[in-house]
Amino acid sequence: MSKIKHYETMFILKPTLTEEETVAQIDGLKAIIEKNGGEIAAVENVGIKELAYEIEKCKRGYYYVVYFRGNPAGIAEIERNYRINENVIRFIFIKYESKKEVVSWTKMSDEAAKKAAK
Numbered sequence: 302m303s304k305i306k307h308y309e310t311m312f313i314l315k316p317t318l319t320e321e322e323t324v325a326q327i328d329g330l331k332a333i334i335e336k337n338g339g340e341i342a343a344v345e346n347v348g349i350k351e352l353a354y355e356i357e358k359c360k361r362g363y364y365y366v367v368y369f370r371g372n373p374a375g376i377a378e379i380e381r382n383y384r385i386n387e388n389v390i391r392f393i394f395i396k397y398e399s400k401k402e403v404v405s406w407t408k409m410s411d412e413a414a415k416k417a418a419k
Contacts, residue, residue, distance in 0.1 A: 305370050305371065306370065306396055306397070307370055307396070307397040307398075307406045307407075308339075308369055308370070308371060308376070308396055308397070309366060309367070309369075309394070309395045309406065310366070310367050310369070310379075310392060310394050310395070311364065311365070311366045311392065312364075312383060312389050312391065312392035312393075313352070313356075313362035313363065313364055313389070313390050314326055314362060314363040314390070315357075315359055315362065315388050315390055316349060316361045316363060317359075322388075326386075326389075327344065327365060330367070330383070330386075331367065333378075333379055333382045334369055334371065334379055337372075337376075338371050338372040338374075338375040339370065339375060340369060340370045340371065341367060341369045342410040343367075343410040343413035344366070344413070345365065345366040345367075345413035345417065346364075346417075347364035347365065347366060348363070349362065349363050349364075350362065350364050356390045356391060357390050359390055362390055366413065368406065368413060373396075376394060380392075
């Protein structure tokens, strides 16, 4: 059994989605993380931003960051689901391993949770 790790995932959704579709996508992606053994600490809506370069004919995208704890074995399945979702135009996973990194993760996830509560 693998030890639980701290992760951050950032993904960019297509800017053509309506607000309802965006919320549905976020809920679906959160459900995938939880289904694969992840425990979500916070979700941060960074907002719509200009992309550095055009991706799939999109010049902007909705940026979201999710802080979660999970089993490393579940990351591959989460990533597979991101890849097959046509509304996710880019994503990245970051693993926090050292004690210093975990402290940083905790601080960032707490700040994101406070922003979301407002």
